[in-house]
Amino acid sequence: MRLPYFIVVSLIFLVSAGLSLLAASYAVTKIEETSEFAVRRALDLKGHDWAEVESDGLRVVLTGIAPDEATRFNALTAAGTEVDASRVIDEMEVEATSALAPPRFSAEILRNDRGISIIGLIPASEDRDDLIRRLSNLDPNIAVSDLMETADYPKPDGWDAAISYAIEALASLPRAKISANADLVKITAIADSQQEKQRLERDLTRAAPPSLRIGLAISAPRPVITPFTLRFLINEDGGQFDACSAQDAKARDRIVTAARDAGLSGTYSCTIGLGEPSPRWPEAAEKSIQALARIGKGSVTMSDADITLVAAQGTDPALFDRVVGELETALPQVFALHAVLPEPETSEQTGPVEFSATRSPEGLVQLRGRLGDETLRDMVDSYARAAFGSDQVYTATRIAPGLPADWPVRVLAGLEALAQLHNGALTVTPGSVELTGLSHEEDAKARIAGQLSDKLGEGQEFTLTITYQPPPEPEDALPDPEVCEAQIAEIQTVSKIAFEPGSATIASDSRDTVNQIADILRDCGPIRLEIQGHTDSQGREEMNQQLSQARAQSILNELRGRRIPTSSYTAVGYGETQPIADNDTEEGREANRRIEFRLIRPEPVEASETGLEALEAEAEVGAEVGAEAEADAPETDQTESTAPDTDAEDQ
Template sequence: MVEPTPSSARARWRSRFLGLVLLGWGAAGAYEAAQWSAPRVERWLADRVETALAAGGFGWARVTGDGLTVRLEGTAPDPVAHVRAVATATGAAAFGRIEDAIAIPPPAGSAPPSFRIEVLRNEQGTSVIGLAPRDTDREELISELEHAAGPGRLTDLVELTELPAPEGWQEAVAFAVQAAVQMPRAKVSVTPGQVRIDAVTDGQAERARLEQALAAVAPEGVTLVTNITAPRPVIAPFALELVRTPEGTRLNRCAADNEAERDRILSAAARAGAAETGCDLGLGAPSPQWEEAALAGISALDALPAGRMEISGTRVTLTAPHDVPQPDFATARDRLAQALPRAFTLTAMLDPAPETADPSPLRFDASLKDGGVRLQGAIPDDSMGAALESLASARFGPVESELAVRGDTPPGWTARIMAAVEAMDGLQDGAARVTPDLIRLSGTTGSPTAAQAIADRLGARLGSGAAYELALIYDPRLDPAVDLPSGEDCVDALNTTMQQSPIGFEPDGEAIAGDAAPVIEALAATMQRCAGFRIEIGGHTDSQGADSINQDLSAARARAVLAAMAKGGIDTANLAAVGYGESRPLAPNDTEAGREANRRIEFRLISPHPVNERPAAPTLTRGVTGGPAPAPPTPAVPAADAAGPVPATGDTARTGSGPTPDEVAASKGISIRPETVTRDGARLTTPVPPPLVEGPVLAPEPEPDGIRRPRARPEE
């Protein structure tokens, strides 16, 4: 191998260096050539396009070059001119080198788009939907709503346009977001210069707080429209109490079904002299004629110088001090009885005169009232009073005590009042009165054998020989064996039927689609036992469409269901059709499944009390502990057939000043009370009682044939 010589190596390095120098010169020359030629090519291309546009009459277009790209700017007079200008520019240069930035004004006289954003919040999450101008700070809007909703619980359906924001838009959006984050169940609608809030709160206090807070921070120039509702509580019992004393008139309790009814009741109380006070709004009115009964009761008390008028459920009580003239009290009582709706019962009485230093006879009263018990009357000592109050509190709840220690109570008085209080257990609206010679108990029971049970309880406590009188009303709705449905049971059954076989409607219409007969038949089977309850048929829609249209559509669909039920033979006298539109969604409206769930018919109980029920007359049972068992209660004669009202409690009626027939019979060792009673419709038949010794004996009269026959009883 020949070794390279130094001279040859140097020659090679020189040739390489020379090549690199030549390559560098070439690159520099190319760069300089590009720098020299690029502006000229760019200008040449722009001039060519500009010349073509000018020749075509598109002088409004501006042309700028950007390398090998030409940008078209300016405002076209109309869409056609815009298309033609772009086509002319494309003919002068390749299509890929044209960048179109020409603005097109909206047509003259055309309305700008309707910008609107709606935020819907409920337990399932938050959704925001709408059309907004390009200036809207979308990231800030979504960030604040997502922070309030929680991770993964925000649905963003907002679209932006290239149009500028109208006046008042930014302020309205910022305020709407601030309001939405405060309300977990709300729909907030934003339009330029206006924010509408439809929300549901947990109570009236929260509603008032929100309304005040929103009004305080609403920006100037933004109109705030609120529709914030609070679910009304169920009031039980539905009660009204008005008291008049020498010191003045006061409204102790008040309940009303709606604001208009409340205002009329408070106005009537104010005319009667009651100081301004509140009145609770809520559900649970025992009758749609509650207001009529309340106004009649207030008017009755207003006619008296003093007294108390109380309505609890359908029971009306009118009392007055003993010194109120009897004719005045009787007039007020009779007018009230005439004015009360049929479903209400009246108890009216004057208070007894104050007892003297040595009153006779002694008396003790106990009455169940508003979840507690009231004790009033004579006790032998304070320790007995404490024991009695402890017993009553354990059985009935809070005790209102007006007991008075008396030193003249007879032997066995403590046992008698203890037995009476114990016997009240299990009675609704129970009352007891104890005197030295009689124990009276009254109330409503769900047991047909309550009279026997109470007699046995009194006998176990007192032994033999204690006279009692029971005035009991049997209410089958309280009897577990009868199994009558409650109002809640009825509504649950109706809604279950609608969920299993929902009634469909024509799209955007109120007409029922398809064959609804099977559903109506199922509803009719439930309503056979539930027609006495006040029930609402509520129509609901999704959020598609205008609020007013949805409101009207939901009401029309509810009325269509009501009409179909009536046509199907269902008693609809106590049903009411109401439309709620889109205000009460069950699910978000941003999915088809959610919208379908929100389009529904829903039943709601208006009052847990049946309406138009005739109050049952009490069954009167008298007896003595240790004696024969009380006879089974005889069904009361219907009110329409009865000759007059049946007294709930009280002494046996007397005429004149002599002894009663019962007393005469007892003195002779006999009884004129029948042992059996036979009922045939409204006719009651009893065995012929034995004649009293002092009474006239009707001798048989001879007939024309000479035979003496017993005289026939007079025809009834």
């Protein structure tokens, strides 16, 4: 039986549709597998094993969590190289980033004679203006350069303590670099001397907070020593240095070793500095000390290239000659040796031939003993009065002819050395110069030894017994009121206190002048002071009087606002009654508009008055001061401290 035509067509259509559907399904599956495989391989080659690939028809869906945005974008790019980018569906996520770590805050402060600069990264919460102000207060005469950047993060623990310590340290370091962060402050500085270096290191270490780490790199440049001096003595008590100089630590150790072998005991001081006459200085010093040790007792003095060896009285001449001969041969060529063997004492000597000078702790000086002639006595007396003060010297010397030719040099050199002591005694004899005393300077003994060696020359013996004592703490003393008045006057000659036209308001550019005057008055303590206001003659007299009074009172109020004790101050307006220049010219009127600071002094005492009457009169004057100020008192005997005004009254 034949099927109808339309049924056959329908069956063929249905079969074809099924076959097409199967073919399409197969093709899609194949495309999905191929695309997924290609994209997966591309991602694996790029190291994106965290990404997941899923095919959905022609679409390629990427999922997973990328470590960062750049990695996610790189994964998309890799997938787009294998399939059309429009087919890539991005469903990837980016891993949440943790909070950024705060930066390392630090500040580097540099200070020298030209200014202070601060550079670095500081927290935004730091009071920048206050930091600059604190640095400016270290020295108002130098500028502070602000080169800092800020970041908006909390201050790390210890930041405030580190910055405060850095500023405190910088106050005592005029040439320094300080690097500060929250847990470490590094200080690099230059000290003037080794003693200053040790003091700074001690003080800075003590001042550091316990929780703060510090690093110190303080250097002390070697001083220039002139003359380059060494003096070593051997007596009954052993060996000792009066002065010791070396060009470096190695040379110092060599010299000290030789001295210890010769009997040096106890403490010693050997200065390392510049100025050695020869690189072979330690060799010459070592051989000279060894030669003195072989002789037994005496002294050896080296001043630059000159060496003086003085044996003790009674030394065996044969031993002396042998040791001196060997030393002359062993010394480097640049050094010259002068050896002295004192003559033995004889019974024919009558009385001591000497000159002596004593200086008391109060500064009184007495000169006694023998001088060669009247000219030398006048010279010694004049020199002593110049060195110690005319009212401090008592001269009781006598003329004695026949003294050694070098007597004047020995006496004057000894007086110069005595002038460097706080108190002491000088004895000059034909054989030696002896100086004993007390000094407040640690290097006084070495310095005096060098000076005496240089001035006395070869073959001259001298003995120093100088004790160091730290200077007493200075007593707090207020400056003389006249000095305060003069300082204020000096400031006003440079910068004047000016006011806004026709008012008692201080001009803005005069604030610094008031600050400087306040600083002086703060140091002066309580003094009787009158702040006077003056005007020119323009306008009505009554208005000028009121304006001058208001301006004087304004200055007084400004001083009170700066915490200056003003209980002994008074403000008085004199109006136009006390001109100091011609009011007919602009220059004269400018000079008459002024503020003056005058001390209130007692009236002069008449010569006919007794002491009690003078005291009573002075008391009466003091009691009337307040009433005189209120009544516009007449001018007293006062020293004027004025300056021209830069603003005129607008009346």
